[in-house]
Amino acid sequence: MKLLTCPLNGTRPISEFFYGGEVRAMPDPDTCTDTEWSAYVFNRSGVAAVKCEWWCHGPSGVWFLAERDTTTDTVLRTYLAPSAATRR
């Protein structure tokens, strides 16, 4: 992967972006157990797959989602997170 397409700024060199990790559901900190919370904080789905990830276009500060195959490093699509898009 040398280029990535920001949903707002278009296709840019990968050096303009940074990686924010896989999108994960946060358990409710008020009701979950310590073990559930530590699993959320530390554990990752380490196995290679097509993953939905947070990426950020650094110069413009736009956060968006990318579906990326972590074996081949190919991006299937990028889009704004639904909630972020409506807030904008």
Next chain:
Amino acid sequence: MPWRLLKFALKSKHPEPRMFTAHSELKESYDAVIIGGGGHGLAAAYYLARDHGITNVAVIEKDYLGGGNTARNTTIIRSNYLTPEGVRFYDESVRLWQDLSQDFDLNLFYSTRGHYTLAHTDSAVRTMRWRAEVNKHFGINSELVDAQAVQRALPMMDITCAGHAPILGALYHAPGAIARHDAVAWGYGRGADRRGVEIHQQTEVLGIETDASGSRVAGVLTNRGHIATRKVLCAVAGSTPRLLSMVGLESPISIHPLQAMVSEPVKPWLDPIIVSGSLHVYVSQTARGELVMGASLDPYELHSTRSTLDFAESLAAHMLDLFPFLSDVKVVRQWAGMADMTPDFAPIMGKTPIEGFYLDAGWGTWGFKATPVSGKTMSYTLANDRPHPLIEGFSLDRFRRYELTGEKGAASVGH
């Protein structure tokens, strides 16, 4: 030598013993199965046989021996870590390295060079001072030296780094060393083989079986058939998440490529190993004269050993900041390995919630130096079903207990 080679080639029978015995069949069962024929798996097999008398063991390697990160690393060996558990552990490894060549009757080209970690900022100087004090407390040869001392030791280095990152001092670690990585795998492999351990290359583990309760190891499924066993050691570095998923375990490990490159051979001019966290460079010169260079980890998860031009360009630029006279020297090769990274830059070793499933992983960018001590402590853990005292702080369980180690500061640049 050519005459001896010719005679050897013309003989119909080859008298030289092969490095390892080739086994055409897998046995139905073994006392222990080690998954992964890298340095760590082979070292564990070696010490299981040598120190614990457990020889009915199979090492299962999907590819060829030492073809994983063992043969891809930049071979830096040191013990100047930041935490007491790290320092004790890596110091024991440095001690074990000293007579390995003798043990194996194989030259590992273990070469003590001295190791400079350069500080370009006040905060880096502070961390170096901290590390030096922790190190000295544990009897490790480690000290903070000032910029003049660095310049005296390395007159060919531009200690201003072209004016934009002047070197203020360095952590100097005299025992810092490099070694020949392939020979480490072969030495441990041959030693284990001679003691009765079976090494099966080109054999991939496809599944791990547990008993009816799901909490105890019962066997291993490979592309060459099924093996029954009650003990499995998983030492697969970059493939750890996949193996863990076979027994339903989660972990904080994520896989990032770590790249490296090597220059054409030049006359010997660089004796010590040089590391700069700020410039993302580490470099040493091999006995053959090549400069072996590495930088920091690729910034996002990827299960691949591809190389990038970005990496070569930025590493070359930083090398030239330190050593401008290298501008005519050519890079001849670059490659990558898959580093199994943990959030606290310490390994994950020992027992797991699955009885009989032992883990030696989370070696990220720093595991080559630990090959001897991890083999030693994991073989103890397997033989006694109890973690070796040196690895108690590295259990998988530490994350559940929020008891991470504080090693991050000492390993910010990959090795």
